[in-house]
Amino acid sequence: MKAFVQTFGCQMNEHDSLRMKEMLDQLGYERVPSAEGADLVILNTCSVRDLPEHKVYSQVGRLAQQKAQQPNLVVAVAGCVAQQEGKTILKRYKVVDLVFGPDQIFSLPEMLAEVAQGKRVLRTAWLPRDKKIQNFIPTEELDHFTLEGPTGNIAITKGCDNFCTFCIVPTTRGRLVSREPENILAEAKTLLQKGAKELWLLGQNVNAYQAGEAGFGELLAQVAALPGLMRLRFSSPHPNDWTNRLTDLMAANPVICPALHLPLQAGSDRILKAMHRDHNQAQFLDKVAYLKDKIPQIGLSSDIMVGFPGESEANFQDTLKVMQLVRFHQVYAFKYSPRPGTKAKAMGDDISETEKASRLEQVLNLHERIRSEVLQAEVGNRHEVLIDAAHPREQGVMTGRSANYLPVALQDAQAEIGDLVQVRITERRPHSLQGVRLD
Numbered sequence: 001m002k003a004f005v006q007t008f009g010c011q012m013n014e015h016d017s018l019r020m021k022e023m024l025d026q027l028g029y030e031r032v033p034s035a036e037g038a039d040l041v042i043l044n045t046c047s048v049r050d051l052p053e054h055k056v057y058s059q060v061g062r063l064a065q066q067k068a069q070q071p072n073l074v075v076a077v078a079g080c081v082a083q084q085e086g087k088t089i090l091k092r093y094k095v096v097d098l099v100f101g102p103d104q105i106f107s108l109p110e111m112l113a114e115v116a117q118g119k120r121v122l123r124t125a126w127l128p129r130d131k132k133i134q135n136f137i138p139t140e141e142l143d144h145f146t147l148e149g150p151t152g153n154i155a156i157t158k159g160c161d162n163f164c165t166f167c168i169v170p171t172t173r174g175r176l177v178s179r180e181p182e183n184i185l186a187e188a189k190t191l192l193q194k195g196a197k198e199l200w201l202l203g204q205n206v207n208a209y210q211a212g213e214a215g216f217g218e219l220l221a222q223v224a225a226l227p228g229l230m231r232l233r234f235s236s237p238h239p240n241d242w243t244n245r246l247t248d249l250m251a252a253n254p255v256i257c258p259a260l261h262l263p264l265q266a267g268s269d270r271i272l273k274a275m276h277r278d279h280n281q282a283q284f285l286d287k288v289a290y291l292k293d294k295i296p297q298i299g300l301s302s303d304i305m306v307g308f309p310g311e312s313e314a315n316f317q318d319t320l321k322v323m324q325l326v327r328f329h330q331v332y333a334f335k336y337s338p339r340p341g342t343k344a345k346a347m348g349d350d351i352s353e354t355e356k357a358s359r360l361e362q363v364l365n366l367h368e369r370i371r372s373e374v375l376q377a378e379v380g381n382r383h384e385v386l387i388d389a390a391h392p393r394e395q396g397v398m399t400g401r402s403a404n405y406l407p408v409a410l411q412d413a414q415a416e417i418g419d420l421v422q423v424r425i426t427e428r429r430p431h432s433l434q435g436v437r438l439d
Contacts, residue, residue, distance in 0.1 A: 001027075001028060001029050001030065001039045001040065002029065002030045002031075002032045002037060002038045002039050002040070003021075003024045003029035003030070003031060003032065003038055003039065003040040003041075003042070004031075004032050004033070004034060004035050004038040004040070004041050004042070005017045005020055005021055005024075005031075005041075005042045005044060006035070006041070006042070006043050006044065006059065007044045008043070008044065008045050008046040008052045008055060008056060008079070009044075009045070009046025009048065009052055009079070009080070010046065010048070011153065011200065011202055011235055012102075012155065012158075012173075012202055012203070012204065013044050013045075013046055013079055013080075014153065015153045015155055015202055016044060016078070016079070016102060016105050017042075017044045018146070018148065018153070019105055019106070019137075019141070019145075020042060020044070020078070020105055020108055021146075022141075022144050022145060022146055023105075023106070023108050023109060023141075023144075024040070024108075025144075025146075026109075026144060027109055027112070035059075035062075035063060035066065036066070038073070039072065039073065039074065040073075040074045040076070040112070041063060041073065041074070041075050041076070042076040042077075042078055043056055043059055043060070043075075043076070043077050043078065043079075044078045044079040045077060045078065045079035045080055045081035045082060046079060046080055046081070047079075047080040047081045047084050047085075047168055047172055047339065048080070048167070048168060048169070048339070049334055049337050049339075050337040050338075050339070051334075051337070053081050056077070056081055060075070060077070060093050060095060060096065063075050063095055064093070064094075064095040067095050074097050074098070074112070074115055075095050075096050075097055075098070076096070076097060076098035076099070076100070076111075076115075077089055077096055077098070077099050077100075078099075078100050078101070078102075078105065079101070079102060079172075080101075080102065080168070080169075080172035080173065081172075082099045082100055082101050082124065083101030083102060083103075083124050083171075083172045083173070084168065084171065084172050084340065084341075086099045086100075086101065086122050086124040087122065090120055090122055096120075097115045097120055097121070098111055098112070098115050098120070098121045098122075098123075099121070099122050099123070099124065100121070100122075100123040100124065101123065101124040101125075101126075101172070102158070102172070102173055103125070103126055103127045103136075103174065104123040104124070104125070106137075106138055106141065107123060111123055126174055129159075129174055129175050129177060131177070132176070132177055132178060132210070133177070133178055133179070133180055133211045133212070134177045134178075134179065135179055135180055135183045136155075136158055136177060136179065137155065137179070137183070137187070139183065139186070142186060142187050142190050143190065145187065145190055145191060145194070146194070147191065147194050147195060147196055149388050149389070149417060149418075150195070150196060150197040150198055150386060150387075150388060150417060150418035151196065151197070151198045151199070151200060151388065152188070152191030152192075152194075152196035152198070152199050152200070153199075153200045153202055154184060154187050154188060154191070154199060154200065154201055154202060155179070155202045155203065156178065156179055156184050156201045156202065156203050156206060156209050156219065157176055157177065157178050157179070157202075157203030157204065157205065157206060157208065157209050158173055158174065158176075158177055158203065158204070159173045159174040159175045159176045159177055159204060160173065160175075160176055160204040160205045160208075161175055161176040161205075161208070162205060162208075162238060162240075162276070162278075163276060163343075164265075164275050164276050164277060165274065165275050165276045165342060165343040165344040165347070166265075166275055166305065166308065166336065166339065166342055166344040167339070167342065168339040168340070168341060168342055169204050171341045171342075173204060176204075176205065176208055178209045178210055178211045179211070180211055181211055181214050181218075181219055181222060184201075184219065184223070185222060185223065185226070188223055188226055188229075189226065192226060192227075192228045192229060195418065196229075197229075197230045197231065197386060197418055197420065198229075198230060198231035198232070198233065198386055199223065199229060199231070199232055199233070200233045200234060200235060201219075201220070201223065201232070201233070201234040201235075202234070202235060203236075204236070205236070205237070205238045205241065206234050206235060206236060206237055207234075207237035207238060207241040207242060207246065208238065208241050216237075216241070216246070217243075217245060217246055217249055220232070220234070220246075220249060220256065221249060221253070224253050224255040224256055229255055230255070230386070230420060231255065231257050231386060231403065232255050232256045232257065233256075233257050233259060233405075235261050236261050236263060237260070237261070237262060238263070239262055239263065239264070239277070239279050239283075239284055239287065240277070240278050240279050242262065242287055244287070244290050247287075247290055247291050247294050247295065248294065250294075250295060251294040251295050257403045257404065257405070258295045258297050258298045258299060258403055258404045259298070259299040259300075259301075259403070259404045259405035260291065260298060260299070260300055260301070261300075261301045261302065261303075262284075262287075262288070262300060262301075262302055263302055263303040264284060264302045264303065264304060264319070264322060264326075265277060265303055265304065265305050266304075266305060266308060266311070266315070266318070266319050267281055267315075267318035267319035267320070267321055267322035267323070268281070268311070268314075268315035268316075268318040268319065269281055269318075270310075270315060271308050271310070271311055271315050271318075274308065274309070274310060274344075274347070275308065275344075276343070281318065281322060284322070285322065285325060285326070288300065288325075288326050297403075297404050298404060299329045299330075299402075299404030299405045299406060300326060300327075300328050300329055301328055301329055301330035301331065301332070301405070302326070302328045302330075302331055302332070303331075303332050303333075303334075304319060304323070304331055304332070304333040304334075304363050305333075305334060305335075305336050306319070306333065306334075306335055306336065306356055306359035306360050306363060307335050307336040307351040307355065307356035307359060307360075308336045308344070308351075309336070309344060309347035309348055309349060309350055309351070310347065310350065311336075311351055316359050316362075319363070320362065320363070320366055323363070323366055323367065323370070324366070324370075327370050327373075327374065328367070328370065329371065329374055329404070329405065329406065330371070330405075331363065331364075331367040333360055333363045333364055333367065334360070335353075335356040335357070335359075335360050336349070336351070336356065337349075371431075372428070372430075375406070375428040375429075375432070375433055376428045378406065378425045378428070378433055379425050379426065379427065379428055379433075380424070380425060381424070381425050382422065382423065382424050382425075382438065383402035383403065383404075383406070383408060383422075383423050383425065383435070384402065384403060384420055384421070384422055384423070385400040385401065385402055385408045385410070385420070385421050385422075385423045385435070386400045386401055386418075386419075386420055387399070387400040387415050387416065387417055387418065387419045387420075387421060388400050388401065388417060389417065390417075391409055394409070396411055396412070396413040397409050397410065397411050397412075398410060398412055398415045398416075398417075399432075400421070402423075402433075406432075406433055407431070407432040407433065408423055408425070408432065408433045408434075408435050409429075409432060409433070409434050409435070410423055410434070410435045410436060410437055411436070412437050415437070421437055422437065422438040423435035423436065423437060423438065424436055424438055
């Protein structure tokens with residue numbers, strides 16, 4: 001039996017997909033790189049924006065054609081779209097045999113057994129949220145966890161309590177819960193024993209973590225102190241919960257990488273208020289200024305949304321202003337799209353698609369100019385690079401990331417995935433750096 005898991009969306013979805021793959025390994029499935037020839041296809045979906053959702057339905061249509069030629073093919077839809085549209089998916093798409101939400105991934109073997117009996121299965125019920133501290137990953141599963149490359153991903157929270165007016169996460173992933181520190185540390189130790197050089201702590205609002213007296217800072221310090229850990233990263237923190245104390249902790253601990261994804265969304269105070277972000281432009285810039293003062297090499301990335309309801313040209317210019325001041329290393333920019341069940345949907349979608357496209361183009365052009373300058377300034381600098389892959393097109397070239405998350409390629413046939421290599425940057429490419437290994 002062969003299985004293919006296709007992932008849409010965020011790192012949490014990537015994490016969930018890996019957990020599903022591990023369970024399928026235990027059931028005797030062979031992993032395959034595409035849907036073609038698979039006996040089971042799971043689409044792990046994202047509904048944060050409408051584009052990934054449309055891609056999912058397009059893929060379901062292609063799978064219907066495949067199932068016409070391969071009647072025993074089992075098709076499953078998982079993740080946030082499944083949680084949001086579960087009954088509709090089963091009713092509208094006869095090709096789909098199984099629909100389940102993020103809370104149900106560890107019931108996958110049981111659900112597949114029901115499908116094998118000829119049932120069409122829907123599992124979108126929430127697990128209990130009565131306790132804010134939950135070990136939502138079964139302890140017995142930890143020994144089965146595997147690594148894909150030198151990095152291990154650990155979910156420390158699930159869900160979110162912020163209720164930003166544009167965001168569907170509280171609807172599709174529920175209210176915030178945190179794992180016990182001991183449970184997280186047990187998983188981290190397991191991954192290190194299996195060869196992880198780098199760990200990522202994951203959550204929709206990772207720095208809202210709270211387990212008794214242990215907040216995110218305390219957990220970060222505990223994980224960073226684990227023997228054998230070379231690098232520690234996390235994603236994504238919310239600007240509201242980011243403190244100068246956390247900056248000081250990053251600055252003082254060399255294991256915690258000097259890279260931070262801090263979602264801005266918009267630069268206008270009026271739009272930030274309408275988004276229910278609970279901070280303003282000045283507060284965001286103050287936190288960034290402290291970060292850059294304490295960690296000069298910090299690599300900052302962010303999310304930018306254009307065309308939120310009511311966004312004027314002056315509001316949009318505030319976003320460009322913040323981008324110019326902060327000079328993010330990486331920006332993930334997108335057009336606002338109304339999501340069902342969010343407060344912003346009731347505000348109307350009053351910015352034309354033409355204007356949204358124009359603003360998005362301006363954001364991307366500004367970002368490309370800033371990123372080009374950031375990369376050019378790195379030529380001649382030295383970085384420690386964690387090798388994570390062979391270059392997909394260039395023979396003998398390996399790729400990896402610097403501590404501040406810049407992509408680096410080097411011609412070194414002797415380097416292996418998982419190596420930490422000292423590199424001098426020799427060239428800027430359009431979206432990455434080229435370097436040579438130092439003795």
